[in-house]
Amino acid sequence: MPSSTSSSERLGLGSPQQHSPLRDIPQAPWPRILWAAVLVCAALLGAWEAYWRSEWFVPSIRNSDGLWALTRTRIQTEGGHGTVVVSSSRLLFDLHLEAWREETGQLPIQLGLEGTSPRPFLADVARDTAFKGLVVVGVTPPLFFPPPGGERLTALAFAKQWSPADQFGQQVSMRFVEPVFAFYDPDTALFTVLKRQPFWPQRPGLPPQMPKVRKLANTRSTRQSDMWDKVERDPAYQKIARDTWLAFINAPRPPLPPPEVLKKGFEALLAEVAGDVRRIRERGGEVVFVRAPSSGPFLAAENGGFPRERTWEPLLQATDAVGIHFEDHADLRDVELPEWSHIAAGDTDRFTRALVRHLREALVAKGTPRQELGR
């Protein structure tokens, strides 16, 4: 480290004559360069946009942590008396929010997050003293019953430290960028596209990697998420979606802990969920559980790994809550599941109206009707 004098020794303060040396500006025809650079960028972006539109992409709202946080704020801004949905992807994709609004008079606050356990989100709503309404909890057994996890758990932390800059950026993005550009989708991000190309050889010594879940839905600003056309109508893409699920279903699992450990863990889970339900009820709220449809290998794996009588039934018993299981209702079973796990966009309206009806009837039968469900 040299011991030369600092620049401060050479320069004083407060005198315009003593400016530090200005940076060099390269001699070049800058206006021409600037415009040409903008044109180059615009031309390349135009081609990129055209390519992704040809691949069935359409402009849609990003299902980002920012959109989730914005939706979460509705609990406060709407007075805490509405309906909140906490779930993994099933109820996120399966519910038709406009149909729900038509049935009940209220637009639900959709807080479902794909591939993520809803339990931390139920606990978050339970802690929120502003909330006094109805919580609809989606139960996808492989995500609900194991210890909470999932990539989108970050949404909770993000919402708690959501800065003013983040909030402004979310508004700009969802009003002026996302509704315009089809390529502005996480599935088309440059390095995501690059890494999923089939030409990369398997690296020797590296354990087989789980495939990344590809785009399944288009999201709206309400977080209404409709299954993407391509999943329903492009057999090759539908196969990719199904193969992804098969890879998850057939992935080698670590050995299960001893039965007494499992039992203790499950009892702790029930106690935790029952505690959250109790807290919500103490404020005048209510919680209902929904097991949304699955089919094919997914249903077989779920029923095999998480038998209803040992998971779903004890959950309802421990929480003394209403639960709607799709297998109990013909109108909830009568839906198309193109990739075995989520309802086709065209069936979600009918499914949602039937679900609201079943919930309403079950709550009335239990003697706890809810005004959030209307009528």
Place this chain on the structure above:
Amino acid sequence: MTFNSLTFVVFFAIVLALHHAPWTSWRTKKIQLLVASYLFYAAWNPPFIVLLWISTFIDWHAAKRIHAAETPVARRGWMLVSVCANLGFLGYFKYGGFLLENWQALMTALGVAWQAPAWDIVLPVGISFYTFQTMAYSLDVYLRRAAPTRSLLDFSLFVTFFPQLVAGPIVRPADLVPQFAEPPAPVPGRLSWGLGLMVLGLFQKVVIADGMLAPAADAVFGAKETLAWSDAWLGTLAFSGQIFCDFAGYSTTAIGASLALGFSLDDNFRYPYAAVGFSDFWRRWHVSLSTWLRDYLYVPLGGNRLGSLRTYVNLMVTMLLGGLWHGASWNFVIWGGLHGTYLGVERFIRERVGPSRLASTLPFQIALAMVTYFLVNLTWVFFRAREFRTAWRMVVSMLTFGEGARVLATADVVLVLSAVLSILVVHGLMRERSLEQVVARAPWWLTASVVGSMLFVLVISQASSNAFIYFQF
């Protein structure tokens, strides 16, 4: 707000338009910039803006009192007010938890049962940067290197100037305050060149640091198991590239944004991975911090004026504190200690061997540069690892060619190697050149194509607003 966010794009467009509006006076433009800078900072966490005001207030008054003081005791007293206030902020927000944690460990070691209170303090963004910047102002006045500025507006803008507020370059008062005194003379191309530098800086951050390198570095440093030497090296190389592109990207964007507004900031990086030796490295890496430490710590400690042994001690103290400046963790102290050791060993060798014809040949210089890069990479392991145990495990794998798990897929390996090799080639070629010289010689259509293509790749990378690494410091 971060530079790589839509919020900043909107913010900067408005600031730029207002700043270049022909109908406003220079004073109005400066007030606009000051308000914009406060907004920029408040966009993270509004209450922390009070810290900026307190810092501005204390150093503005302390410098005036130092200048007006008639006795050495009074001068020293006001200087200490400034130093204590600034270091007090840093100590409370940045080192409070670390000190408590280590105090508790010491008490436990001595057999005293004492539980430290919970220390749940949010670190204000950029506090290490702006406290050093304002402290430099009071110290310059105390050391009679400069007189206090007469304009509170100019001083406030110096403390708060948004392009470099949260991650530097740490600007000296003498370099920036005079630029606020009057409107800059018009220079053709300054605005466009500034915007071009912003594109380059954001490309470094978003495409290279976040897109190509961060996933590999995160996977390697997040691994719980012992890694194969290949992956340990790949992760370390990835981080060496990531931290450079992240931080140099911020600095380049800051320099570009300042230039677009008509102000000049000095370079903060000068192709450091082409450094031949460690004193050369520190003339090229985070230049504004290394010169700050030199002028306000190393030289006041006696520098190289008090004999050979004291010089080594001063070097080590400076680098250890430089390490600690980055964060409240022993790993940063180790990082600083390694650099202090490297500098000391280099000085020792230089004093005994002296210049030779062999040492100035190109192959020898390249070999020395490679040794420098290799040893710098070892320090990055301690800088990046969350725990000493992880760092040690990594270093052992790297140096012993140890067996272990592989965590990087082929695509990550290719991305890391291509990015790191590109960085090294660019640094090697640009070692004795400046970007301005290269651009001045390039045909205009090539510059336009490169800038347009970088902007395109930047957009399609779909950056999230990932914070810059140095924000946490």
